[in-house]
Amino acid sequence: xxxxxxxxxxxxxxxxxxxxxxxxxxxxxxxxxxxxxxxxxxxxxxxxxxxxxxxxxxxxxxxxxxxxxxxxxxxxxxxxxxxxxxxxxxxxxxxxxxxxxxxxxxxxxxxxxxxxxxxxxxxxxxxxxxxxxxxxxxxxxxxxxxxxxxxxxxxxxxxxxxxxxxxxxxxxxxxxxx
Numbered sequence: 001x002x003x004x005x006x007x008x009x010x011x012x013x014x015x016x017x018x019x020x021x022x023x024x025x026x027x028x029x030x031x032x033x034x035x036x037x038x039x040x041x042x043x044x045x046x047x048x049x050x051x052x053x054x055x056x057x058x059x060x061x062x063x064x065x066x067x068x069x070x071x072x073x074x075x076x077x078x079x080x081x082x083x084x085x086x087x088x089x090x091x092x093x094x095x096x097x098x099x100x101x102x103x104x105x106x107x108x109x110x111x112x113x114x115x116x117x118x119x120x121x122x123x124x125x126x127x128x129x130x131x132x133x134x135x136x137x138x139x140x141x142x143x144x145x146x147x148x149x150x151x152x153x154x155x156x157x158x159x160x161x162x163x164x165x166x167x168x169x170x171x172x173x174x175x176x177x178x
Contacts, residue, residue, distance in 0.1 A: 008175050009079045009101030010168070013146050015139055016085045017116035018106035019156045019164070024082035026165055031172075037082045041069050059086075067093055074100040085138070088145040098149050102175040104168050105150035107143075110135045112157050151175065 010027060012020040021037050028035030042065050043049055053062045067090050073081050074096045081101075087093050097103050108116075113135050147153065152171035156164050 007078050008172065009074070009077065009081065010172055011074065011081045011083065011097045011101045011103045012106055012168075013083050013088055013097065013103060013149060014085065014106035014156070015108055015113050015142065015146075016135070017113035018085075018108040019116075019159075020082035020106055023106065023156070023161070023164060023168065024080050026161060027168060028080040030165065030169070031080065033078055033080050034076070035080045035082075036073050036076075038066060038069050038073060038087060039084045041073065042066060045069070063090060066090075071096055085142070088142060088149055094145065094149040098151075102152070102172050103150045104171055105146040105153045106156045106164075107146075107153050108156050110139050112159075113139075 010024075010031075010033075012018075012024050014020055024037065025035050027033075039050055042053070042062075046053060046065065048056075050062065053065065057065075063086065066084060066087055070083065070087055070090075070093045073079065079101075083093075083097070087097075110132065114132050117131070117135075152168075154164060154167045154171065158164065
């Protein structure tokens with residue numbers, strides 16, 4: 001799959017702690033494709049980390065930056081992209097992702113998300129007294145949007161990198177070239 005111009009891009013969506021970045025890096029290596037993490041690209045462009053952007057510009061400011069980056073990255077041919085958990089909140093982002101590549105929703109239960117994000121201080125939305133309740137609310141709100149944008153849904157609850165990667169590669173292999 002080294003002819004990136006004629007192969008679909010792979011876009012990973014899902015909640016915090018679903019494994020989008022870890023799986024994305026691994027899949028990009030397997031596929032010999034460029035990997036992008038939309039949150040890291042935002043940080044590189046602004047020279048600031050995500051919590052700082054949230055503190056200074058609020059979530060709305062961050063989401064505007066995120067939409068610009070999603071539009072830019074989703075237009076690139078043959079890439080692997082890990083999106084931020086809230087990227088699906090904007091209809092424009094969902095449309096760009098769905099129309100420009102193969103979207104895989106990495107479904108992960110709230111308990112697993114909580115365990116995986118417990119010690120991560122770089123998640124502004126989890127700066128709360130009850131992170132489990134926040135994750136549950138976000139899941140309830142975003143799960144329908146992840147499902148709307150996705151071409152495939154793959155569970156990452158098992159944490160088995162090879163098994164999950166193989167499932168995603170199967171989804172990509174079945175995805176029609178447009």
